[in-house]
Amino acid sequence: MDNLTLVAMSSIVTAGLTIGIGAIGPALGEGRALAQALTALAQQPDEANNITRTLFVGLALVESTGIYCLVISLILLFANPYWNYFIKLGGG
Amino acid sequence: MDNLTLVAMSSIVTAGLTIGIGAIGPALGEGRALAQALTALAQQPDEANNITRTLFVGLALVESTGIYCLVISLILLFANPYWNYFIKLGGG
Amino acid sequence: MDNLTLVAMSSIVTAGLTIGIGAIGPALGEGRALAQALTALAQQPDEANNITRTLFVGLALVESTGIYCLVISLILLFANPYWNYFIKLGGG
Amino acid sequence: MDNLTLVAMSSIVTAGLTIGIGAIGPALGEGRALAQALTALAQQPDEANNITRTLFVGLALVESTGIYCLVISLILLFANPYWNYFIKLGGG
Amino acid sequence: MDNLTLVAMSSIVTAGLTIGIGAIGPALGEGRALAQALTALAQQPDEANNITRTLFVGLALVESTGIYCLVISLILLFANPYWNYFIKLGGG
Amino acid sequence: MDNLTLVAMSSIVTAGLTIGIGAIGPALGEGRALAQALTALAQQPDEANNITRTLFVGLALVESTGIYCLVISLILLFANPYWNYFIKLGGG
Amino acid sequence: MDNLTLVAMSSIVTAGLTIGIGAIGPALGEGRALAQALTALAQQPDEANNITRTLFVGLALVESTGIYCLVISLILLFANPYWNYFIKLGGG
Amino acid sequence: MDNLTLVAMSSIVTAGLTIGIGAIGPALGEGRALAQALTALAQQPDEANNITRTLFVGLALVESTGIYCLVISLILLFANPYWNYFIKLGGG
Amino acid sequence: MDNLTLVAMSSIVTAGLTIGIGAIGPALGEGRALAQALTALAQQPDEANNITRTLFVGLALVESTGIYCLVISLILLFANPYWNYFIKLGGG
Amino acid sequence: MDNLTLVAMSSIVTAGLTIGIGAIGPALGEGRALAQALTALAQQPDEANNITRTLFVGLALVESTGIYCLVISLILLFANPYWNYFIKLGGG
Amino acid sequence: MDNLTLVAMSSIVTAGLTIGIGAIGPALGEGRALAQALTALAQQPDEANNITRTLFVGLALVESTGIYCLVISLILLFANPYWNYFIKLGGG
Amino acid sequence: MDNLTLVAMSSIVTAGLTIGIGAIGPALGEGRALAQALTALAQQPDEANNITRTLFVGLALVESTGIYCLVISLILLFANPYWNYFIKLGGG
Amino acid sequence: MDNLTLVAMSSIVTAGLTIGIGAIGPALGEGRALAQALTALAQQPDEANNITRTLFVGLALVESTGIYCLVISLILLFANPYWNYFIKLGGG
Amino acid sequence: MDNLTLVAMSSIVTAGLTIGIGAIGPALGEGRALAQALTALAQQPDEANNITRTLFVGLALVESTGIYCLVISLILLFANPYWNYFIKLGGG
Numbered sequence A, B, C, D, E, F, G, H, I, J, K, L, M, N: 001m002d003n004l005t006l007v008a009m010s011s012i013v014t015a016g017l018t019i020g021i022g023a024i025g026p027a028l029g030e031g032r033a034l035a036q037a038l039t040a041l042a043q044q045p046d047e048a049n050n051i052t053r054t055l056f057v058g059l060a061l062v063e064s065t066g067i068y069c070l071v072i073s074l075i076l077l078f079a080n081p082y083w084n085y086f087i088k089l090g091g092g
Helices: A003-022 A024-043 A045-078 A081-091 B003-022 B024-043 B045-078 B081-091 C003-022 C024-043 C045-078 C081-091 D003-022 D024-043 D045-078 D081-091 E003-022 E024-043 E045-078 E081-091 F003-022 F024-043 F045-078 F081-091 G003-022 G024-043 G045-078 G081-091 H003-022 H024-043 H045-078 H081-091 I003-022 I024-043 I045-078 I081-091 J003-022 J024-043 J045-078 J081-091 K003-022 K024-043 K045-078 K081-091 L003-022 L024-043 L045-078 L081-091 M003-022 M024-043 M045-078 M081-091 N003-022 N024-043 N045-078 N081-091
Strands: none
Touching (some): A003 A024, A003 A045, A003 B081, A024 B024, A045 B045, A045 B081, A045 M024, B003 B045, B024 B045, B045 C081, C003 C081, C045 D081, D003 D045, D003 E003, D003 E045, D003 E081, D024 E024, D045 E081, E003 E081, E003 F003, E003 F045, E003 F081, E024 E045, E024 F024, E024 F045, E045 F045, F003 F024, F003 F081, F024 F045, F024 G045, F045 G045, G003 G024, G003 G081, G003 H003, G003 H045, G024 H045, H003 H081, H003 I003, H024 H045, H045 I045, I024 J024, I024 J045, I045 J081, J003 J045, J003 K003, J024 K045, K003 K024, K003 L045, K003 L081, K024 L024, K045 L045, K045 L081, L003 N003, L003 N045, L024 N045, M003 M024, M003 M081, M003 N003, M024 N024, M045 N024, M081 N003, M081 N045, N003 N024, N024 N045
């Protein structure tokens, strides 16, 4: 078990778990907001434009927390600074 | 237990858990939104077009967090950068 | 405990857990949507076509997250890229 | 603890846990949908045909996630590709 | 700790846990459906035939997930393919 | 720690946990159904026969999942096939 | 740590945990049913006989799952077949 | 760590945990039933005798599951059959 | 780590955890009953005597499960039969 | 790690955890009762004396379970019988 | 790892966890009571004096369980009897 | 791993966890109280002074449990008595 | 496993978990607020400006806790002070 | 694994977990308060100034518990007293 393997393993496991755990919150939060939006639409069809606009701006904000997780996950897979260091060290 | 085996094992386990855990949130969130959509449809049949359109756009957003997990899971199985490195290293 | 055994074991365990955990979310989400659909049907029998169509399109979307898990699970059992690599390595 | 034993043990444990965990979701989801169906029947006896048809089609969909788990569980017990490989290896 | 003992131990533990965990879901789901059925009966005594028929067909479906667990549990105890293999191996 | 002891220990622990965990679901489910039955009785005293008959048939179904656990638990204690094998092996 | 001690220890721990865990479900279920019974009594004092009779028959059924746990627990303490085997073995 | 110490330790720990865990269920269940009883009393003061009688008979049943845990706990401390065996063995 | 120390340590830890865990249930149950009692008092001030009497008799019953834990906890600290045995053994 | 250190360490850890865990229940239970008391006061200002008296007597009872934990915790810190024994042993 | 270090480490960890866990209950309980107090104030502004007096006396009682944890935590840090013993022992 | 390192490590970890866990309760409790305060304000705008004053005094009390955690956490970082002892010991 | 590898591994794992866990709270909180905002919009379309302005200012505050986690996570990946120290140490 | 590495590792892990866990409470609490504020705004548009002022002052208080976690987290990363000690020790 040399250093490269250990860094690779912890990066792989963390990349998966980060997006795995981080997808629970946004999905549930968006589902809840979406559910309420449909109730609001049914109650006030005249305000449909206003409601759907607020809904999608808000959903984008909720989605952003999921995006943070995805970004960290992709950084760990494809732009991992620690991995790059060890690769350079080994190849230097 | 050489390096290749360790990287392979952690990729396999993480790929499965990522999509396994990551499917819980979207499924529950979509189920909730869908349930409310049907109630809204029953209350305002005249707004059916508006409601179903908002529903499916919103569901796509919720589904996206599940897709992130699937993408990371498939990357770990079929385009794992760490695995490729070690394969090249071994075959170089 | 040679490499092949370790890869096989982790594939078996992960394949089972992926679909085991991943079935909880869709089943609960679909159950909830279905329950609400029946209430909606009882309230608005005239909209039965609209409600059931939206219900089954939506259920298909929820089911899709369960399908992702099943696909990853079957890939791990029958088309595992890491296993294939080690088999070739051994048989090469 | 040779390789065959390890593969057998992990297959046995995973087969049981997969269906054990995977039965929780469908059972709860179906129970919820069934409960609501009976309420709907009591509210709209005239729609009994429509409600029960939607109910049983939907329950079949929910049950399907439980079936996935059962299938994976039975594959692990009776058509385990990894086990077959090791058996052939040993008997070859 | 020879191979036979290990396979026996993991079969025993898994058989118990499978039905132990797998009984929670059906029991709760059936209890919920039954509870609602009685409320429905009290609200619409005239639909008693229809309600109880739907109830028992539905309960059978919920029970089926519990039966899956029982079947896997009994297979692990009395028709375990891995155990049979090792017995033959030893007695061959 | 010879083989007999290990099989005995795992049988003892599993027998207890199976019924211990498996009793939670039926007890909660039956309690819920019973609670609703009494409410139904108070609302529709004229349907007492129908309600109590449906209640007890349903409770028997819920109880059955608890019985499965008890049966597996007693099999593990008094008719354990693996234990019998090892006893015969030792005494053969 | 000879065999007798191991069997004794696992029997002691399992006996306690079985009844400890197994008492949670019945107690909560009975408490719920009892609570609803008192509400029903206050709503329909004229049906007191019917309600209390159904209550106590039902409570007996719920209690039965607790009794199963107690029985397994006492068997493990005072009529443990595995313990008896090892005692005979030692004293034979 | 001789045998007597191991049996004593596991008896001590199990005795405490059995009653510790086993007290949660009855206490919550009784609290719930008691809470509902007071509501019922306030709604139907004329049925006070009937309500309190049903309450205390029911509470006794709920309490019984707590008593089971206490009995097993005291047996483990003061009438432990396994301990007695080892004491006799040592002193025989 | 001689025997006396091990018995002392497990007694100390168990004594604390028993009352620590065992205090959760009674406290929550009593809080719930008390909360409902005050609502009942506000609804039926004329039944204050009856309500408070039932309340305190019931609370005593709930408190009893907490007392069981305290008793076992104090027995483990000050009248531990296993400790006494080892002390006598050492001092005999 | 001599005996005195082990007994001291387990006493310290247990003393903290006992009161730490044991404070959750009473705090939540009292908060609930207090919340309901204020609602009752707002509904029936004329019964303020009766309500607050019942409240504080009841809160004292709930608090008692927290006090039990504090007492055991302080006994473990300042009047630990096992510690005293070992101190005497060492100093005898 | 001499004795002093072990006692110091366990005191530090326990001191933090005690107040960390012990702060959850009082904070939630007080938040609940406070929330209800404000509702009560809005319903019965004329009883403001009575309500706020009862509120703050009750909050003090709830806070007391948090204070117990703080006291034990500070005792463990600044007046730890076991630490003092070992210091004296070392310096004696 | 000398003594100083161990004490430093456990202080660092405990300091973080204490405030990390301890922030959950106050934040949730305050959020709840605040939410209810705004509802109360909307219902009784005339009592705004009274409500906000009670709110902020109450929030300060809830916040106090969070402050306790912060204080213990800062003591562990900057005024740790055990650390000071070992530093003096080392430097004496 | 030299020092650099250990620091790199713990930084990778912590960076992922921090944002993974830290995304749950904001996503759920924002989803809840957004859901209520849409209900409020449907009830008071005339206050749309006021409601959406308060909503987005509030969401920004909730999002801030997610941003804290992202910042710490990025610091751990790209500006880790401990990593820099060890790099300098190694390269000095 | 020298002392510096251990202190660095525990600081990194704790810094991440502290803010990760500590962000859950404030985010949920603020989301709840914000949700209620929007409902209040819709009910009493005339009190908008008063409601939003109370909201943001209250949110600041809730946010403060998140800030405590951030502060401790940053102290652990950039002003860790234990790290500074060991650095000085090494460089002295």
